Amino acid sequence: MSHRLPIPQRKPPRQGQQGFSLFETLVAFAILAMVLTVSLSVFANSASRQSGRLHALHAAEFALSVSEEYRLTAPAMAEQGQAANGWAWRMAQTPVAPDGRTELTPLMDLIELEITVFHVNRSADVHRFTTIVARRRS
Numbered sequence: 001m002s003h004r005l006p007i008p009q010r011k012p013p014r015q016g017q018q019g020f021s022l023f024e025t026l027v028a029f030a031i032l033a034m035v036l037t038v039s040l041s042v043f044a045n046s047a048s049r050q051s052g053r054l055h056a057l058h059a060a061e062f063a064l065s066v067s068e069e070y071r072l073t074a075p076a077m078a079e080q081g082q083a084a085n086g087w088a089w090r091m092a093q094t095p096v097a098p099d100g101r102t103e104l105t106p107l108m109d110l111i112e113l114e115i116t117v118f119h120v121n122r123s124a125d126v127h128r129f130t131t132i133v134a135r136r137r138s
Helices: 022-073
Strands: 080-082 087-096 108-117 120-135
Touching: 022 087, 022 108, 022 120
Parallel strands: none
Antiparallel strands: 080 087, 087 108, 108 120
16 A cells, blocks of 8 residues: 655635735845846946046057157157147157167167156046157257
């Protein structure tokens, strides 16, 4: 003879017990709020870092344009100034002696150019770039 265990039968819900209780709903909303808070925090931090990277890229592009303008127009170019788009620059020039004499030595000067750029709206965020520029002797 085999013994069968009785299978518990689910009681049909009584009138008024269908759905979720208020407590279960509040717990679900609290969990959802925590998940959204963490995910929005991560998103906001990533957007802030991306904004900083984009600002640094714009600063590098502006510094490159300043160095090209210096290469083409020096010594007539001012050592500091501000562009119409809000970027400002300062330059420091240092003559550089080549390692040895070349055939271009009588024709060209090597200048180490340090360019400091910043945007007037973010003047605390300063970027410095250094490059060597070959310039015709005047």
